[in-house]
Amino acid sequence: MSRIIVNRLFKPSVSRKLLRHTNVRLFTTYQPYPFLSVDHILKNPNSAYGVCRGLNESSSCHKENKICFNDKEVMKNVCDAMTGGFSRGGLRFELSYKGLAIHYKNVSAHLPPLPDGSQVQSLAMSSLPTREKDWVVGVKLSGSRLSLCRPFGSCKWIDIKNAPGSINPMSSLMFSREDENFYIPSLGGNYLCCNYLCYLKENQEKLDFMDLKFDDLPASVYEEVAKLSSYSRTDHLVESPTGQLFLVKWYGEDSELCSYSDKDDENEVPILEHVTKKFMVFRAGEQSGYFDKTMIYTEDIGDLCIFLGHSQAFCFPAKSSPGLKPNCIYFVGRNFGVYDLTTKTCTTFQTYEEDEDEYPVKRIEFPYWPTPASL
Numbered sequence: 001m002s003r004i005i006v007n008r009l010f011k012p013s014v015s016r017k018l019l020r021h022t023n024v025r026l027f028t029t030y031q032p033y034p035f036l037s038v039d040h041i042l043k044n045p046n047s048a049y050g051v052c053r054g055l056n057e058s059s060s061c062h063k064e065n066k067i068c069f070n071d072k073e074v075m076k077n078v079c080d081a082m083t084g085g086f087s088r089g090g091l092r093f094e095l096s097y098k099g100l101a102i103h104y105k106n107v108s109a110h111l112p113p114l115p116d117g118s119q120v121q122s123l124a125m126s127s128l129p130t131r132e133k134d135w136v137v138g139v140k141l142s143g144s145r146l147s148l149c150r151p152f153g154s155c156k157w158i159d160i161k162n163a164p165g166s167i168n169p170m171s172s173l174m175f176s177r178e179d180e181n182f183y184i185p186s187l188g189g190n191y192l193c194c195n196y197l198c199y200l201k202e203n204q205e206k207l208d209f210m211d212l213k214f215d216d217l218p219a220s221v222y223e224e225v226a227k228l229s230s231y232s233r234t235d236h237l238v239e240s241p242t243g244q245l246f247l248v249k250w251y252g253e254d255s256e257l258c259s260y261s262d263k264d265d266e267n268e269v270p271i272l273e274h275v276t277k278k279f280m281v282f283r284a285g286e287q288s289g290y291f292d293k294t295m296i297y298t299e300d301i302g303d304l305c306i307f308l309g310h311s312q313a314f315c316f317p318a319k320s321s322p323g324l325k326p327n328c329i330y331f332v333g334r335n336f337g338v339y340d341l342t343t344k345t346c347t348t349f350q351t352y353e354e355d356e357d358e359y360p361v362k363r364i365e366f367p368y369w370p371t372p373a374s375l
Helices: 016-020 035-043 072-086 197-202 219-230
Strands: 050-059 062-069 092-096 099-104 107-110 119-125 137-141 145-149 174-176 181-185 191-196 208-214 232-239 245-257 271-284 292-298 304-308 314-317 328-331 337-340 345-352 358-360
Touching: 035 072, 062 072, 072 345, 099 119, 119 174, 174 232, 181 232, 219 271, 232 304, 232 314, 245 292, 245 304, 271 328, 271 337, 271 345, 271 358
Parallel strands: 062 345, 208 292, 304 328
Antiparallel strands: 050 062, 092 099, 099 107, 119 137, 137 145, 174 181, 181 191, 191 208, 232 245, 245 271, 271 292, 304 314, 328 337, 337 345, 345 358
Protein backbone atom coordinates (compact mmCIF):
# COMPACT_ATOMS: atom_id res chain seq x y z
CA MET A 1 0.00 0.00 0.00
CA SER A 2 2.83 2.37 0.82
CA ARG A 3 4.34 2.02 -2.65
CA ILE A 4 1.49 3.25 -4.76
CA ILE A 5 0.11 6.49 -3.40
CA VAL A 6 1.26 9.92 -2.45
CA ASN A 7 -1.81 11.89 -1.47
CA ARG A 8 -2.52 15.58 -1.48
CA LEU A 9 -0.91 15.90 1.95
CA PHE A 10 2.25 14.23 0.70
CA LYS A 11 2.60 16.37 -2.38
CA PRO A 12 5.63 16.16 -4.64
CA SER A 13 8.48 18.44 -3.66
CA VAL A 14 7.38 22.05 -3.68
CA SER A 15 9.74 24.58 -5.13
CA ARG A 16 11.45 27.01 -2.77
CA LYS A 17 9.94 29.85 -4.75
CA LEU A 18 6.42 28.67 -3.90
CA LEU A 19 7.24 28.39 -0.20
CA ARG A 20 8.86 31.84 -0.16
CA HIS A 21 5.80 33.50 -1.65
CA THR A 22 3.10 31.49 0.12
CA ASN A 23 1.85 32.64 3.48
CA VAL A 24 1.36 29.27 5.15
CA ARG A 25 -0.71 29.46 8.34
CA LEU A 26 0.89 26.84 10.52
CA PHE A 27 -1.68 26.35 13.24
CA THR A 28 -5.02 26.41 11.48
CA THR A 29 -7.56 23.67 10.86
CA TYR A 30 -6.79 23.52 7.14
CA GLN A 31 -3.12 22.93 6.51
CA PRO A 32 -2.05 22.21 2.92
CA TYR A 33 1.37 21.12 4.21
CA PRO A 34 0.55 19.67 7.64
CA PHE A 35 4.06 18.71 8.72
CA LEU A 36 5.26 22.32 8.51
CA SER A 37 3.56 22.93 11.85
CA VAL A 38 5.28 19.89 13.38
CA ASP A 39 8.62 21.06 11.99
CA HIS A 40 8.06 24.54 13.46
CA ILE A 41 7.41 23.12 16.93
CA LEU A 42 10.50 20.90 16.74
CA LYS A 43 12.70 23.82 15.72
CA ASN A 44 11.12 26.31 18.16
CA PRO A 45 10.22 24.29 21.27
CA ASN A 46 10.31 27.33 23.55
CA SER A 47 8.03 29.45 21.39
CA ALA A 48 4.70 30.81 22.52
CA TYR A 49 3.08 27.54 21.44
CA GLY A 50 5.10 25.12 23.50
CA VAL A 51 7.62 24.84 26.30
CA CYS A 52 10.63 22.58 26.02
CA ARG A 53 11.22 20.71 29.26
CA GLY A 54 14.86 20.19 28.43
CA LEU A 55 17.09 17.54 27.02
CA ASN A 56 17.45 14.66 29.46
CA GLU A 57 20.38 12.49 28.48
CA SER A 58 19.72 9.05 29.93
CA SER A 59 22.81 7.48 28.36
CA SER A 60 25.61 8.32 26.00
CA CYS A 61 23.51 7.14 23.06
CA HIS A 62 19.92 7.91 24.04
CA LYS A 63 18.42 11.37 24.48
CA GLU A 64 14.92 12.48 25.43
CA ASN A 65 13.20 15.74 24.68
CA LYS A 66 9.72 16.69 25.89
CA ILE A 67 7.75 19.54 24.41
CA CYS A 68 4.78 20.57 26.51
CA PHE A 69 2.01 22.48 24.75
CA ASN A 70 0.64 25.43 26.67
CA ASP A 71 -2.00 26.14 24.04
CA LYS A 72 -4.72 23.49 23.68
CA GLU A 73 -5.77 24.65 20.24
CA VAL A 74 -2.22 24.49 18.91
CA MET A 75 -1.84 21.01 20.41
CA LYS A 76 -5.04 19.88 18.68
CA ASN A 77 -3.93 21.29 15.33
CA VAL A 78 -0.50 19.68 15.57
CA CYS A 79 -2.17 16.33 16.36
CA ASP A 80 -4.58 16.82 13.47
CA ALA A 81 -1.62 17.59 11.23
CA MET A 82 0.18 14.40 12.22
CA THR A 83 -2.84 12.11 12.00
CA GLY A 84 -4.09 13.89 8.88
CA GLY A 85 -0.66 13.41 7.35
CA PHE A 86 -1.12 9.68 7.84
CA SER A 87 -4.28 9.63 5.72
CA ARG A 88 -4.05 8.65 2.09
CA GLY A 89 -5.90 10.72 -0.48
CA GLY A 90 -9.44 10.30 0.77
CA LEU A 91 -9.05 6.77 2.14
CA ARG A 92 -11.57 6.41 4.98
CA PHE A 93 -12.55 3.68 7.42
CA GLU A 94 -15.87 3.33 9.20
CA LEU A 95 -16.78 1.12 12.12
CA SER A 96 -20.42 0.59 13.00
CA TYR A 97 -22.74 -2.09 14.29
CA LYS A 98 -22.98 -3.31 10.68
CA GLY A 99 -19.24 -3.96 10.49
CA LEU A 100 -16.26 -2.37 8.77
CA ALA A 101 -16.52 -0.20 5.65
CA ILE A 102 -13.67 1.17 3.53
CA HIS A 103 -14.11 4.12 1.18
CA TYR A 104 -11.69 5.42 -1.45
CA LYS A 105 -12.67 7.69 -4.34
CA ASN A 106 -15.55 5.91 -6.12
CA VAL A 107 -14.99 2.56 -4.39
CA SER A 108 -16.87 1.60 -1.22
CA ALA A 109 -16.34 -1.82 0.28
CA HIS A 110 -18.61 -3.12 3.03
CA LEU A 111 -17.00 -6.09 4.72
CA PRO A 112 -18.99 -8.90 6.31
CA PRO A 113 -19.61 -8.66 10.06
CA LEU A 114 -16.93 -9.94 12.40
CA PRO A 115 -17.82 -12.10 15.41
CA ASP A 116 -19.61 -10.31 18.23
CA GLY A 117 -17.22 -8.53 20.56
CA SER A 118 -14.39 -8.44 18.01
CA GLN A 119 -11.97 -5.55 18.31
CA VAL A 120 -9.94 -4.41 15.30
CA GLN A 121 -6.36 -3.64 16.31
CA SER A 122 -4.69 -3.38 12.93
CA LEU A 123 -5.67 -3.36 9.26
CA ALA A 124 -3.70 -3.83 6.03
CA MET A 125 -4.68 -4.11 2.36
CA SER A 126 -3.05 -5.66 -0.67
CA SER A 127 -3.51 -2.33 -2.48
CA LEU A 128 -5.68 0.75 -2.29
CA PRO A 129 -9.35 -0.18 -2.66
CA THR A 130 -10.28 -1.56 -6.06
CA ARG A 131 -13.19 -3.60 -7.37
CA GLU A 132 -10.86 -6.38 -8.46
CA LYS A 133 -11.79 -9.79 -7.07
CA ASP A 134 -8.24 -10.40 -5.84
CA TRP A 135 -8.11 -7.27 -3.66
CA VAL A 136 -7.58 -8.48 -0.08
CA VAL A 137 -8.16 -6.85 3.30
CA GLY A 138 -6.50 -8.26 6.41
CA VAL A 139 -7.43 -7.42 10.01
CA LYS A 140 -5.72 -8.31 13.24
CA LEU A 141 -8.24 -8.74 16.04
CA SER A 142 -7.98 -8.85 19.80
CA GLY A 143 -6.80 -12.19 21.11
CA SER A 144 -4.10 -12.40 18.42
CA ARG A 145 -6.65 -13.45 15.80
CA LEU A 146 -6.07 -12.78 12.12
CA SER A 147 -8.69 -12.75 9.37
CA LEU A 148 -8.55 -12.05 5.62
CA CYS A 149 -11.30 -11.13 3.18
CA ARG A 150 -11.74 -10.46 -0.56
CA PRO A 151 -14.52 -7.81 -0.48
CA PHE A 152 -15.35 -8.17 -4.19
CA GLY A 153 -14.56 -11.87 -4.36
CA SER A 154 -16.09 -14.37 -1.94
CA CYS A 155 -16.71 -11.55 0.57
CA LYS A 156 -16.29 -13.77 3.60
CA TRP A 157 -13.73 -13.78 6.38
CA ILE A 158 -11.04 -16.43 6.27
CA ASP A 159 -9.82 -17.04 9.81
CA ILE A 160 -6.12 -17.92 10.03
CA LYS A 161 -6.24 -20.82 12.46
CA ASN A 162 -2.63 -20.82 13.69
CA ALA A 163 -2.40 -17.06 14.32
CA PRO A 164 -3.28 -17.12 18.08
CA GLY A 165 -0.14 -17.84 20.04
CA SER A 166 2.08 -17.11 17.04
CA ILE A 167 1.71 -13.41 16.25
CA ASN A 168 2.69 -10.50 18.46
CA PRO A 169 -0.61 -9.20 19.91
CA MET A 170 0.63 -5.59 19.95
CA SER A 171 2.43 -5.42 16.59
CA SER A 172 0.88 -4.21 13.35
CA LEU A 173 -0.12 -6.21 10.30
CA MET A 174 1.39 -5.13 6.97
CA PHE A 175 1.30 -6.12 3.32
CA SER A 176 4.46 -6.26 1.20
CA ARG A 177 3.82 -5.51 -2.45
CA GLU A 178 7.36 -6.63 -3.23
CA ASP A 179 6.81 -10.12 -1.77
CA GLU A 180 2.99 -10.22 -2.15
CA ASN A 181 2.72 -11.37 1.48
CA PHE A 182 0.90 -10.28 4.58
CA TYR A 183 3.46 -10.06 7.38
CA ILE A 184 3.30 -9.66 11.14
CA PRO A 185 6.16 -10.25 13.61
CA SER A 186 6.02 -13.22 15.96
CA LEU A 187 5.65 -12.87 19.71
CA GLY A 188 9.41 -13.05 20.31
CA GLY A 189 10.31 -10.99 17.26
CA ASN A 190 12.66 -13.57 15.71
CA TYR A 191 10.17 -14.80 13.08
CA LEU A 192 7.89 -13.19 10.56
CA CYS A 193 4.44 -14.76 10.36
CA CYS A 194 3.36 -14.59 6.74
CA ASN A 195 0.39 -15.46 4.57
CA TYR A 196 0.84 -15.63 0.81
CA LEU A 197 -1.94 -14.37 -1.44
CA CYS A 198 -1.93 -17.66 -3.32
CA TYR A 199 -3.13 -19.39 -0.15
CA LEU A 200 -6.42 -17.56 -0.38
CA LYS A 201 -7.00 -19.20 -3.73
CA GLU A 202 -6.10 -22.61 -2.36
CA ASN A 203 -8.16 -22.17 0.82
CA GLN A 204 -5.16 -22.91 3.02
CA GLU A 205 -6.07 -21.05 6.20
CA LYS A 206 -2.63 -20.90 7.78
CA LEU A 207 0.44 -18.83 8.45
CA ASP A 208 3.93 -19.77 7.41
CA PHE A 209 6.96 -18.68 9.40
CA MET A 210 10.04 -16.91 8.09
CA ASP A 211 13.20 -16.96 10.21
CA LEU A 212 14.78 -13.59 11.00
CA LYS A 213 18.55 -13.83 11.28
CA PHE A 214 20.02 -10.76 12.96
CA ASP A 215 23.58 -9.74 12.15
CA ASP A 216 25.86 -8.93 15.06
CA LEU A 217 25.23 -5.48 16.49
CA PRO A 218 27.98 -2.86 16.34
CA ALA A 219 29.97 -2.67 19.58
CA SER A 220 28.87 0.95 19.96
CA VAL A 221 25.27 -0.06 20.72
CA TYR A 222 25.91 -2.87 23.23
CA GLU A 223 25.43 -0.55 26.23
CA GLU A 224 22.26 0.79 24.69
CA VAL A 225 20.74 -2.66 24.17
CA ALA A 226 21.50 -3.63 27.78
CA LYS A 227 19.51 -0.65 29.04
CA LEU A 228 16.53 -1.59 26.87
CA SER A 229 15.95 -4.87 28.69
CA SER A 230 13.58 -3.23 31.18
CA TYR A 231 11.42 -1.62 28.45
CA SER A 232 8.40 -3.08 26.70
CA ARG A 233 8.75 -3.60 22.96
CA THR A 234 6.60 -3.98 19.89
CA ASP A 235 7.89 -4.85 16.41
CA HIS A 236 6.65 -3.37 13.14
CA LEU A 237 7.56 -4.19 9.57
CA VAL A 238 7.51 -1.41 6.97
CA GLU A 239 8.28 -1.34 3.25
CA SER A 240 9.84 1.59 1.41
CA PRO A 241 8.56 2.78 -1.99
CA THR A 242 11.41 0.84 -3.61
CA GLY A 243 10.56 -2.40 -1.81
CA GLN A 244 13.20 -2.26 0.95
CA LEU A 245 11.93 -3.89 4.15
CA PHE A 246 12.67 -2.43 7.58
CA LEU A 247 11.91 -3.93 10.98
CA VAL A 248 11.27 -1.22 13.58
CA LYS A 249 11.48 -2.02 17.29
CA TRP A 250 9.43 0.43 19.36
CA TYR A 251 10.46 0.66 23.05
CA GLY A 252 8.56 2.25 25.91
CA GLU A 253 8.01 2.12 29.65
CA ASP A 254 5.26 2.94 32.13
CA SER A 255 5.50 6.16 34.09
CA GLU A 256 3.47 7.02 37.18
CA LEU A 257 1.63 10.33 37.06
CA CYS A 258 -0.58 12.10 39.57
CA SER A 259 -3.29 14.72 39.33
CA TYR A 260 -2.44 17.47 41.80
CA SER A 261 -5.06 19.75 43.29
CA ASP A 262 -4.59 22.25 46.10
CA LYS A 263 -8.28 21.98 46.85
CA ASP A 264 -8.51 18.25 47.39
CA ASP A 265 -5.16 16.57 47.99
CA GLU A 266 -6.78 13.52 49.57
CA ASN A 267 -8.42 12.49 46.28
CA GLU A 268 -5.26 12.39 44.21
CA VAL A 269 -5.30 9.27 42.05
CA PRO A 270 -2.03 8.01 40.56
CA ILE A 271 -2.19 6.62 37.03
CA LEU A 272 0.26 4.89 34.70
CA GLU A 273 0.95 6.22 31.22
CA HIS A 274 3.02 4.37 28.65
CA VAL A 275 5.81 6.59 27.32
CA THR A 276 7.86 6.06 24.17
CA LYS A 277 11.60 5.93 24.89
CA LYS A 278 13.46 4.68 21.84
CA PHE A 279 13.40 2.98 18.42
CA MET A 280 15.80 0.59 16.74
CA VAL A 281 15.70 -0.10 12.99
CA PHE A 282 16.90 -3.14 11.04
CA ARG A 283 16.90 -3.46 7.27
CA ALA A 284 16.54 -6.69 5.32
CA GLY A 285 19.86 -7.62 3.74
CA GLU A 286 20.41 -8.51 0.11
CA GLN A 287 21.23 -12.10 1.05
CA SER A 288 17.74 -12.72 2.41
CA GLY A 289 16.19 -15.91 1.11
CA TYR A 290 12.67 -17.17 0.47
CA PHE A 291 12.27 -18.73 3.93
CA ASP A 292 14.49 -16.40 5.96
CA LYS A 293 15.61 -12.80 6.06
CA THR A 294 18.90 -11.37 7.27
CA MET A 295 18.29 -8.24 9.34
CA ILE A 296 21.05 -5.63 9.67
CA TYR A 297 21.04 -2.87 12.29
CA THR A 298 21.01 0.61 10.80
CA GLU A 299 20.87 4.21 11.96
CA ASP A 300 20.52 5.55 8.43
CA ILE A 301 17.41 5.13 6.29
CA GLY A 302 18.49 7.94 3.99
CA ASP A 303 15.87 10.44 2.86
CA LEU A 304 13.04 8.26 4.16
CA CYS A 305 10.65 8.95 7.03
CA ILE A 306 8.90 6.08 8.79
CA PHE A 307 5.36 6.53 10.11
CA LEU A 308 4.00 4.36 12.92
CA GLY A 309 0.67 4.36 14.64
CA HIS A 310 -1.95 4.43 11.90
CA SER A 311 -2.56 0.72 11.56
CA GLN A 312 -0.12 -0.44 8.86
CA ALA A 313 3.29 1.22 9.17
CA PHE A 314 4.58 2.95 6.04
CA CYS A 315 7.33 5.27 4.83
CA PHE A 316 7.87 8.03 2.28
CA PRO A 317 10.79 10.20 1.17
CA ALA A 318 11.07 13.37 3.25
CA LYS A 319 10.86 15.43 0.06
CA SER A 320 7.28 14.21 -0.41
CA SER A 321 5.96 16.92 1.90
CA PRO A 322 7.40 20.22 3.18
CA GLY A 323 8.24 20.00 6.87
CA LEU A 324 9.29 16.34 6.98
CA LYS A 325 12.75 15.61 8.33
CA PRO A 326 14.71 12.75 6.73
CA ASN A 327 15.95 9.78 8.74
CA CYS A 328 13.18 10.22 11.32
CA ILE A 329 10.32 8.17 12.72
CA TYR A 330 6.97 9.94 13.25
CA PHE A 331 4.68 8.18 15.71
CA VAL A 332 1.09 8.66 16.88
CA GLY A 333 -1.32 6.74 19.09
CA ARG A 334 -0.49 6.29 22.77
CA ASN A 335 2.22 8.93 22.27
CA PHE A 336 2.80 11.61 19.66
CA GLY A 337 6.32 12.56 18.70
CA VAL A 338 9.35 12.26 16.46
CA TYR A 339 12.43 10.07 16.82
CA ASP A 340 15.61 11.26 15.08
CA LEU A 341 17.72 8.25 14.08
CA THR A 342 20.75 10.45 13.40
CA THR A 343 20.95 11.98 16.89
CA LYS A 344 19.02 9.19 18.68
CA THR A 345 16.76 11.84 20.20
CA CYS A 346 13.18 10.95 21.11
CA THR A 347 10.94 14.02 21.21
CA THR A 348 7.51 13.42 22.72
CA PHE A 349 4.63 15.87 22.88
CA GLN A 350 3.06 16.56 26.27
CA THR A 351 0.08 18.48 27.60
CA TYR A 352 -1.01 19.50 31.06
CA GLU A 353 -3.83 20.95 33.09
CA GLU A 354 -3.23 23.66 35.69
CA ASP A 355 -1.79 22.18 38.93
CA GLU A 356 -1.38 18.77 37.31
CA ASP A 357 1.43 16.64 35.96
CA GLU A 358 2.28 16.66 32.29
CA TYR A 359 0.62 13.91 30.26
CA PRO A 360 1.61 12.39 26.93
CA VAL A 361 -0.51 13.59 24.04
CA LYS A 362 -2.47 10.62 22.72
CA ARG A 363 -5.33 9.57 20.48
CA ILE A 364 -6.29 5.93 20.57
CA GLU A 365 -9.49 5.66 18.54
CA PHE A 366 -9.50 3.31 15.53
CA PRO A 367 -7.51 3.02 13.37
CA TYR A 368 -4.72 4.44 15.52
CA TRP A 369 -2.49 1.74 16.89
CA PRO A 370 -2.46 -0.13 19.27
CA THR A 371 -5.56 0.35 21.43
CA PRO A 372 -8.51 -1.42 19.74
CA ALA A 373 -12.00 -0.08 19.20
CA SER A 374 -15.08 -2.27 19.62
CA LEU A 375 -17.25 -3.04 16.64
